[in-house]
Amino acid sequence: MIFSRRRTRIFLKYQLEQGHAARTNTFSPDIRDEQEKLLWADFVIFQFPLRWYSVPAILKGWFDRVFASGFVYGQGIGRYDKGGLKGRKAMVSTTTGSPREAFTPYGMDGDIHEKILYPIHHGMLYFAGFEPVEPFITWTPARDEEARIRYLDEYKKQLQNFSAIPSILYHPTSHYDEHHQLKTEYR
């Protein structure tokens, strides 16, 4: 169940129903719980295995349902630096099946930052208002047990000083013109 009350039963337009649920406080309890956790948090870690160069389906479903219109955007809420979760940071921590070299600009799988994680960092997290920080990437932990243990240690140290992790710098919406184009002075 997604909504306890539908706005219209003639057709389903997901964002319309989400907006209605937000206005009438009728999100299903599991979604409301997740939204409340996000509002409470000031730093959120998304831990997942990189699967088919994106998040696993179950986490995508979490974004599709929890990042609702009327909660993180829409209904008078903005997007990106004006998104509903603004003032909070988020970090991706992911594990890969291919080695680091495959994810470089000339690597076979494509640049991890500019190509693979962009739709997650920019399209999901930043769109919703989060300030994404540099990800923690564990390369091929299933193939090297010693490296896996070193990564755990490194990750622990990283988290002990999590507020020092640099943010990924994206342009605020004010740097774009009315045609959604980055103004020339910021290029």
Place this chain on the structure above:
Amino acid sequence: MIFSRRRTRIFLKYQLEQGHAARTNTFSPDIRDEQEKLLWADFVIFQFPLRWYSVPAILKGWFDRVFASGFVYGQGIGRYDKGGLKGRKAMVSTTTGSPREAFTPYGMDGDIHEKILYPIHHGMLYFAGFEPVEPFITWTPARDEEARIRYLDEYKKQLQNFSAIPSILYHPTSHYDEHHQLKTEYR
């Protein structure tokens, strides 16, 4: 249910179980059915609304489960031009919530080809062996009814001559060296 018989019950490693299911022909019937449809097809269209700058969760789940190790890669099957579905073409047909200008190189949402669809075209379709062709993108159909009808007509014409749609040209695996780097002569 994903597998009718597990290889190991001590821990779950998804690819290991997929490989086992492939070797012993024990994928669950719904997955086997989807795999057989792919082997039968020579041109596959993936029609979906762009949601959070990727495929909706239910389609991601389809990729996660159907594009199994031992079917499209692994167990002696290669990747990209040597993937299990080689010899077949695939086309993305998607609908957006933001206008075309927002998805240009200086657009607010990021370049649709280089950033947003790359993990799908290259990471999912090409990885599995498909030759992806140029996508059919319907910009903001929910906001302009006349445009929506024009798109339907344009799409119909496109499909009547689908074999003429240009492929997206990615490098074959032979263009990469042993460190997964594109060889200098192809840069």
